[in-house]
Amino acid sequence: MSRLSFSNLPLRTAVLFLFLVVATWSSSSRIHAQAKDLGWSGYTSSDELNSTLAEIVQQNADRARLRQIGTSGEGRPLWMVEIGRRDRRNPDERPALLVVAGVDGTHLPGTEACLSLIKNALTRNDPAQEEESGSPDFSTLLSKNTLYVIPRINPDVTEHLFRWPLSDRKTNTRPVDNDRDGTTDEDGPEDLNGDGVITSMRKRDPAGSEMAHEKDPRLHKKSSQTKGEVSTYKIYPEGIDNDGDGEINEDGPGGVELNRNFPFQYDLHDPATGPHQISEPESRALADFFLSHRNIAAVLVYGPEDNLVAGTKSTRGSGGPSSGGPRAGTRAGRGEAARSGFGGRQPVTSIAADDLPYFTYMAEKYQEITKATGKSVPSPAGSFLNWVYYHYGIPGLGASIWSGPPKKTEEPDEVKEGDSPDPKEPEARPGRQEGERGDREFGGRGRGRRGGRGAPPMPPSAGGDSPDEDQQWLAYSTDRLLGEGFVDWSPYDHPTLGEVEIGGFVPFLRLNPPADDITPLLDSQVRFVWTLMGLLPNVSVEKTDVVEKGSGLFEVNVTVRNNGYLPTALRHGLATRQMRPIQVELLLGEQKLLAGDAKRRIDRLEGSGKTSDHSWLIQGKKGSSVLIKVTSRKGGSSRVEVRL
Amino acid sequence: MKTNSTVLRANALSSVDSSNQGNSPMSIGIRIFLLLALIVPHSTGQPAVAADRVKVPLRFDHFYDFEELTSALHSLAEAYPQLLDLASIGKSFEGRDMWLMTIHNPKTGPEMEKAAMWIDGNIHGNEVQASEVCLYTIWYLMENYGRIEEITRIVDERVFYVLPSQNPDGRAHWFNALNTSSSSRSGKKPTDNDGDGLFDEDGYDDLDGDGELLMMRRKNVDGRWRPSHDDPRLMERAPAGEPGGYDILGYEGIDNDGDGRINEDGPGGYDLNRNWPSDWEPEYIQFGASEYPLCHPESKSISRFILAHPNIAGVQSYHNTGGMILRGPGSQSFGSYPRQDAAVYDLLGEKGEKILPYYKYMIIWKDLYTVYGGFVNWTYEGLGIFSFTNELFSSKKYYHDKNAERSRGGNTERLKFDDWLEFGHQYVEWKPATHPTYGDIELGGWRRETGRVPPVWMLQEECHRNFAFTVLHADQMPLVSVREITVKSLDQGVHEITATVENTRLIPSVSARAREKRIGLPDFFSIESLDLKVLSGGILTSKDFNRLNVVEYRPERIAIEGGVSSAKAGGGGGFRGGRGGGSGSSGPVTVRWYVTGKGTATLRYESQKGGVSTGIVTIK
Numbered sequence A: 001m002s003r004l005s006f007s008n009l010p011l012r013t014a015v016l017f018l019f020l021v022v023a024t025w026s027s028s029s030r031i032h033a034q035a036k037d038l039g040w041s042g043y044t045s046s047d048e049l050n051s052t053l054a055e056i057v058q059q060n061a062d063r064a065r066l067r068q069i070g071t072s073g074e075g076r077p078l079w080m081v082e083i084g085r086r087d088r089r090n091p092d093e094r095p096a097l098l099v100v101a102g103v104d105g106t107h108l109p110g111t112e113a114c115l116s117l118i119k120n121a122l123t124r125n126d127p128a129q130e131e132e133s134g135s136p137d138f139s140t141l142l143s144k145n146t147l148y149v150i151p152r153i154n155p156d157v158t159e160h161l162f163r164w165p166l167s168d169r170k171t172n173t174r175p176v177d178n179d180r181d182g183t184t185d186e187d188g189p190e191d192l193n194g195d196g197v198i199t200s201m202r203k204r205d206p207a208g209s210e211m212a213h214e215k216d217p218r219l220h221k222k223s224s225q226t227k228g229e230v231s232t233y234k235i236y237p238e239g240i241d242n243d244g245d246g247e248i249n250e251d252g253p254g255g256v257e258l259n260r261n262f263p264f265q266y267d268l269h270d271p272a273t274g275p276h277q278i279s280e281p282e283s284r285a286l287a288d289f290f291l292s293h294r295n296i297a298a299v300l301v302y303g304p305e306d307n308l309v310a311g312t313k314s315t316r317g318s319g320g321p322s323s324g325g326p327r328a329g330t331r332a333g334r335g336e337a338a339r340s341g342f343g344g345r346q347p348v349t350s351i352a353a354d355d356l357p358y359f360t361y362m363a364e365k366y367q368e369i370t371k372a373t374g375k376s377v378p379s380p381a382g383s384f385l386n387w388v389y390y391h392y393g394i395p396g397l398g399a400s401i402w403s404g405p406p407k408k409t410e411e412p413d414e415v416k417e418g419d420s421p422d423p424k425e426p427e428a429r430p431g432r433q434e435g436e437r438g439d440r441e442f443g444g445r446g447r448g449r450r451g452g453r454g455a456p457p458m459p460p461s462a463g464g465d466s467p468d469e470d471q472q473w474l475a476y477s478t479d480r481l482l483g484e485g486f487v488d489w490s491p492y493d494h495p496t497l498g499e500v501e502i503g504g505f506v507p508f509l510r511l512n513p514p515a516d517d518i519t520p521l522l523d524s525q526v527r528f529v530w531t532l533m534g535l536l537p538n539v540s541v542e543k544t545d546v547v548e549k550g551s552g553l554f555e556v557n558v559t560v561r562n563n564g565y566l567p568t569a570l571r572h573g574l575a576t577r578q579m580r581p582i583q584v585e586l587l588l589g590e591q592k593l594l595a596g597d598a599k600r601r602i603d604r605l606e607g608s609g610k611t612s613d614h615s616w617l618i619q620g621k622k623g624s625s626v627l628i629k630v631t632s633r634k635g636g637s638s639r640v641e642v643r644l
Numbered sequence B: 001m002k003t004n005s006t007v008l009r010a011n012a013l014s015s016v017d018s019s020n021q022g023n024s025p026m027s028i029g030i031r032i033f034l035l036l037a038l039i040v041p042h043s044t045g046q047p048a049v050a051a052d053r054v055k056v057p058l059r060f061d062h063f064y065d066f067e068e069l070t071s072a073l074h075s076l077a078e079a080y081p082q083l084l085d086l087a088s089i090g091k092s093f094e095g096r097d098m099w100l101m102t103i104h105n106p107k108t109g110p111e112m113e114k115a116a117m118w119i120d121g122n123i124h125g126n127e128v129q130a131s132e133v134c135l136y137t138i139w140y141l142m143e144n145y146g147r148i149e150e151i152t153r154i155v156d157e158r159v160f161y162v163l164p165s166q167n168p169d170g171r172a173h174w175f176n177a178l179n180t181s182s183s184s185r186s187g188k189k190p191t192d193n194d195g196d197g198l199f200d201e202d203g204y205d206d207l208d209g210d211g212e213l214l215m216m217r218r219k220n221v222d223g224r225w226r227p228s229h230d231d232p233r234l235m236e237r238a239p240a241g242e243p244g245g246y247d248i249l250g251y252e253g254i255d256n257d258g259d260g261r262i263n264e265d266g267p268g269g270y271d272l273n274r275n276w277p278s279d280w281e282p283e284y285i286q287f288g289a290s291e292y293p294l295c296h297p298e299s300k301s302i303s304r305f306i307l308a309h310p311n312i313a314g315v316q317s318y319h320n321t322g323g324m325i326l327r328g329p330g331s332q333s334f335g336s337y338p339r340q341d342a343a344v345y346d347l348l349g350e351k352g353e354k355i356l357p358y359y360k361y362m363i364i365w366k367d368l369y370t371v372y373g374g375f376v377n378w379t380y381e382g383l384g385i386f387s388f389t390n391e392l393f394s395s396k397k398y399y400h401d402k403n404a405e406r407s408r409g410g411n412t413e414r415l416k417f418d419d420w421l422e423f424g425h426q427y428v429e430w431k432p433a434t435h436p437t438y439g440d441i442e443l444g445g446w447r448r449e450t451g452r453v454p455p456v457w458m459l460q461e462e463c464h465r466n467f468a469f470t471v472l473h474a475d476q477m478p479l480v481s482v483r484e485i486t487v488k489s490l491d492q493g494v495h496e497i498t499a500t501v502e503n504t505r506l507i508p509s510v511s512a513r514a515r516e517k518r519i520g521l522p523d524f525f526s527i528e529s530l531d532l533k534v535l536s537g538g539i540l541t542s543k544d545f546n547r548l549n550v551v552e553y554r555p556e557r558i559a560i561e562g563g564v565s566s567a568k569a570g571g572g573g574g575f576r577g578g579r580g581g582g583s584g585s586s587g588p589v590t591v592r593w594y595v596t597g598k599g600t601a602t603l604r605y606e607s608q609k610g611g612v613s614t615g616i617v618t619i620k
């Protein structure tokens, strides 16, 4: 693939290039024709995404710009759509919202939400519609703010979901020697029964750890010897032992999980997290885009992680950027005995108490607008979402859009306070997280590795600790997917294991519903994004006045106001030292500043109309004018002329 | 056969016939004295080898600026093409080449099958003599290859990767721009240090145009400083209740951006040695950490090289100042290093204290200060490689006095040293100047070549001693060797092959850290044969009781997770003049295979960090 960057090309050239891209790819992507029909064909594949973006952006050049911010490991372009009216104000200096989908590339609905958002932004004109939705004046948003949309940051992983056979791979295809035998990617899965999906194998084996579920023999659960239960099955992922090391599928294609490749609580010693922080072209492109656009005042990530649907109940626990992670525990007390002046500070691992109400408020807006229900899903250690808050002090919001089928049985809707996962295994919460369920049934690859590099694949659990939920998903497969979400067990003669049965849940069943089920949810996502845009900081000069003191002496007073909802810096934003203060500057002509600094700084200005007053004593000609310039990186800039 | 491979031959039912093909003596070439057009300024230092032998006449009583360093490296590479390979591994932010010298003798085996010593310096741009130590290392090894037996052996056995400057921009600016001994530490990517949206807009200014960055003082009846009572050229704080008469106004500079502050946003403003992936913390915890690990072109290029060279088994990084041999951890919260590894560090560190008078072996966070994301922290904690940082030069060396205090700035002893031994050249006496904000002021103080770097005439010894310590470390990198192979005939045509591999050096082939975090590959002991069929095999855990850990799958290639540690605990163990061993682990590794058939097999022990050793078995 070409590595041309679009940033400097006129739009027309970019579009022409796109057509070439599409032409090159049209033959390479196919929906898994033989695979189970999960209704995923309605989701947008990479080539469809390329052409759709080119088309809609081309038609709306006054409001949108398409930029390639990088190239994936496999050579796919990484697109960013900048939305905002092109006028005298640089879009990169307006308060901005960044919306990203697919950091976890296995989550499909996010891209659809991004596309709806882009289409809506570019076609919307009707003022009546705006009033109806109660969102702020759309036209104002378009010229005061900027919306950056990255509809698919991890296309290589996403593309894998459109290929046959479908496996539970969450990683990109960077070659990794997972089993440390000196060879990379030599033992991946095989679709032994030829049904287009990689599921599980179960073998009758009293040495296993699973037993058939009493209510439904298609499901399993862990047997408990203390309850006198006898194991009947050993579970393996579907495949053979290609390299003869006694393990099945322990070193398949790839790779690195992009959403575990960011610096906050990064785990250096897990092969699935990459050789170091931000090591992948996709994470680097996303990080560099984010860091070179400090006007971004909030981030919304579409993916399995969700701190909006049930909000952030406490600074610890399930909601919001997670407090878990492998380093949280070991960092306590960091630096206490270290020499003063160095390392005395401790890394923050939970949302600052002052910031929490802002997260809660935005989550309430989300619930109000989308009517979505479900449970919070914490971000994995090393996620992009947590990184933007914990290292850069920007509110990071996550939405999964779809939270699974309606519950059949009553169960408490909230995760209890303090019911947080073992901090060493922030992701190991099967049965609690919609997002994590998809790969649970046959976690041979993704999950098994978490115990440590090269650890043998964990026996997949088709039952585990939440057999009731498994039953619900089985019912969902039967009712909604005509049974396509579950492969019934059928016998297979395995080359090394002998008699086994192959079957189980289809990968990502619990993460991605049929595309038809997503479509009705997208309008409200779009409305939420516009609402969120209206909450960004909005700094302006509220009023100015001049008091004449005689003999050419004047007191110039200015009131600066934040009319947005969010403060110009969260409390933790100040702690990270990544917030540039608001600068209030008096620009003089012939006049003389008698005392004080011409440049003033406001570290933080809260929203909802909070103000900050400044005054200068100057000497000058009556009737002459001075300029007051207010610059807020996340709240916008303005200048006002004041006549003496 | 590889030079660093001991090849053993064993015949069935016969004793072992071993032949060590290693260490073939290198032909000592005729040394031709070449006059190279090196730009080496005035100096009077003594060369380390007799003048008629010197092929590249480099001087080590001189600090090389970036261009001089580049040309010296090229001269060496041209003079020793058989052993040296000079390559740029990337560009600095300002586009300077990151020169890396590979020292490797291809005639004695492939590069990746030899343990390599990584040596670098000058990650802090102002810590300049680090590069001279690196340059000296290359120069000394080359000039004495084929002349000194031990040097020849070490060069033949090992690989050296030498990166004299991790921060070429910082180095170039230290020489060419206005700096103190402590400034130009950062790389030169413009950084907004004062949060005003402008980058590097308020740095130092040369008020009097003399090319030196000096202190500013001003007469002021209310000032709290006064000329020192020990020596009026130096300033000291006036005791409470006594008049001062002077203000100290910081280093030479003006308020370039009109924000009421002076010199608050100079060139760069970050720390490349806080930008590495292990134990990294963001800017608000660790000043200078930068946006994310390896975000700078310098650190990114270096990491790319190191990650592509798993044969690197030792790391030495040079800094200044203070006379320290440092190892991690960089932070208390990291915990402590595994006992076995700490023991290896201690043995090397104690040796270092002897080799380097006035240097102390120290732990970074405990004895110096906390460092998150340091280079040697990454190479050990992240990559499992034994790594040291030496803080070059100690002010104790001025008068060879171990009780001397560290001298920075106004130290009267240091001033006397300057008067007597440097003829007053390094101290600029107070002279008048005009400042746009402060008015009439005076400028004075130390030039940059003082305090952190040795006087040039003391440089060569500094280079040699540090080089010698690093060569000691390099020589103790693991070196595996198949020591013994026995073959026993059993019933029904089965033969039992027993083979032992040893590590003749102090450092284990897999560090405890690497084993704990599963870093890199384990060692592998394999049997390769077209004739023999391997029935079973495993690791012999007790010869006496015949205990065998049978490897169920692929017994013809047995993973040795813990590698092989030093052979002779308490003995000499190849550690010249010292106690070897002490790593606390098991020593040699013995494996056993059961085979059928007749013919030949190659036994191959391969270690990413300990080299490769093979043996041959013939069953008749």
Ligand SMILES: [Zn+2]
Pocket: B124, B127, B319, B320, B321
């Ligand atoms: Zn240093």
